[in-house]
Amino acid sequence: MLADQIVGLQWGDEGKGKIVDLMAKDYDMVCRFAGGHNAGHTVVVEGVKYALHLIPSGVLNPNAINVIGNGVVLSPDNLIDKEMSQFENIEKRLFISDKAHLVLDYHALIDQAKEKLKGKNAIGTTGKGIGPAYADKISRVGHRVGELLDPGKLAGKIMEYFEQNRAIFDVYGIDTPDREALTKQLQGYKAKLEGMITNTTNLVQDALGENKRVLLEGAQGTMLDIDHGTYPYVTSSTTISAGACSGLGINPKQIGKVTGIAKAYCTRVGNGPFPSEDFGKEGDRLREKGHEFGTTTGRPRRCGWFDAVAAKEAVRVNGCDQLALMKLDVLDGFEQVKVCVAYEVDGKRVDYIPYDLEDAKPVYESFAGWEKVEGISEYEQLPQNAKNYISELEKLVGTKVGIISTSPDRKDTIVL
Ligand code: GDP
Ligand code: IMO
Ligand code: MG
Numbered sequence: 001m002l003a004d005q006i007v008g009l010q011w012g013d014e015g016k017g018k019i020v021d022l023m024a025k026d027y028d029m030v031c032r033f034a035g036g037h038n039a040g041h042t043v044v045v046e047g048v049k050y051a052l053h054l055i056p057s058g059v060l061n062p063n064a065i066n067v068i069g070n071g072v073v074l075s076p077d078n079l080i081d082k083e084m085s086q087f088e089n090i091e092k093r094l095f096i097s098d099k100a101h102l103v104l105d106y107h108a109l110i111d112q113a114k115e116k117l118k119g120k121n122a123i124g125t126t127g128k129g130i131g132p133a134y135a136d137k138i139s140r141v142g143h144r145v146g147e148l149l150d151p152g153k154l155a156g157k158i159m160e161y162f163e164q165n166r167a168i169f170d171v172y173g174i175d176t177p178d179r180e181a182l183t184k185q186l187q188g189y190k191a192k193l194e195g196m197i198t199n200t201t202n203l204v205q206d207a208l209g210e211n212k213r214v215l216l217e218g219a220q221g222t223m224l225d226i227d228h229g230t231y232p233y234v235t236s237s238t239t240i241s242a243g244a245c246s247g248l249g250i251n252p253k254q255i256g257k258v259t260g261i262a263k264a265y266c267t268r269v270g271n272g273p274f275p276s277e278d279f280g281k282e283g284d285r286l287r288e289k290g291h292e293f294g295t296t297t298g299r300p301r302r303c304g305w306f307d308a309v310a311a312k313e314a315v316r317v318n319g320c321d322q323l324a325l326m327k328l329d330v331l332d333g334f335e336q337v338k339v340c341v342a343y344e345v346d347g348k349r350v351d352y353i354p355y356d357l358e359d360a361k362p363v364y365e366s367f368a369g370w371e372k373v374e375g376i377s378e379y380e381q382l383p384q385n386a387k388n389y390i391s392e393l394e395k396l397v398g399t400k401v402g403i404i405s406t407s408p409d410r411k412d413t414i415v416l
């Protein structure tokens with residue numbers, strides 16, 4: 001069996017949580033493969049809202065097993081206190097890779113201190129410690145979930161890490177933890193997580209071998225990818241579809257259908273280039289109508305128009321078979337809807353993402369707006385102008401739209 005995948009095509013927050021939840025009813029296993037609790041995936045079922053950061057968004061389907069793969073960086077605090085506590089018997093249907101790296105208190109402190117030192121050049125991270133945790137992993141000084149099984153030994157290693165890096169911690173103003181308190185904290189994590197820690201590569205491979213249906217849930221978005229995003233204003237992981245291979249231990253031949261998730265407009269939270277950002281009233285209107293405030297940090301999201309150049313590249317890089325077009329209802333009532341179809345760089349029109357997107361100016365095409373699509377769940381009921389907008393986007397990004405979302409709720413979705 002092949003594993004299907006959903007992946008963000010923009011700067012994150014495209015609505016991945018909603019689509020994973022919707023699709024999860026047809027799957028036996030839902031797996032996260034990258035990112036950490038910087039992700040905030042919202043699921044709304046019958047008016048009840050759930051915010052997920054590390055637990056896969058398939059969790060509301062009681063029949064699916066949920067997997068946190070080795071490519072994820074895991075904060076035990078966030079998982080235990082903020083997420084597991086929302087669900088009953090989660091211990092029985094959540095598995096965590098022993099090879100996933102830990103995000104510990106000091107990672108968040110380093111993240112915040114570094115951002116402060118950067119001043120106006122700050123990335124605008126979530127401050128959760130994601131970058132420092134991945135940096136430790138790549139520098140081969142990180143600590144893995146499997147080490148939680150021996151809290152005393154892990155505490156010793158962390159104390160050594162502090163000793164070796166004391167000069168750096170001094171610059172950041174971070175104190176060495178008390179060994180006894182640290183050991184106690186790690187023992188607490190072990191007590192809560194021990195039964196869920198396992199070799200998830202075997203778990204996923206066995207499931208695929210037994211013809212079980214597996215869904216791979218991307219975090220962040222293609223424009224935040226460490227290689228393909230707007231570096232250095234990116235996150236520290238491989239967010240594109242290929243990240244699922246290393247982040248779970250599956251091979252490229254085991255990936256099936258890839259659904260790219262994109263809003264019908266664009267948002268970004270944090271700093272960095274965003275050519276189609278609208279600084280005027282229309283941007284404010286998108287923010288208000290779309291409730292564009294971060295799920296993880298509550299920060300207002302920057303808003304603008306659909307960037308078809310970035311989306312086209314994202315479709316190619318991820319190998320998307322179809323697009324899920326989200327939040328079409330937020331464009332309700334606009335007289336004209338704009339789409340960025342190219343950039344102008346140094347007076348020249350380009351239809352690809354240039355090396356430096358900072359100075360790229362958007363070239364827009366406008367399309368006639370529509371009155372209302374909110375709550376519509378049948379394609380035939382969409383206003384003609386909304387149908388036209390969808391088919392124009394299909395041409396511009398080079399793939400078909402297979403899912404259209406018209407409200408946060410699971411039920412308000414058109415599946416073509
Ligand atoms: P994710 O990180 O990709 O899972 O997306 P987030 O959950 O961070 O942000 C998407 C937001 O849009 C959430 O508040 C969702 O409830 C909401 N949402 C998802 N789909 C729709 C939609 O079609 N219409 C509207 N109005 N809101 C939506
Ligand atoms: P989901 O999965 C939107 C952004 C941050 C910042 C940059 C680096 O909900 O789509 P980090 O803390 O990762 O070092 O921050 O990446 N960012 C996200 N933006 N959605 C996310 O996740 C994000 N995860 C990180 O705002 O600009
Ligand atoms: Mg989000």
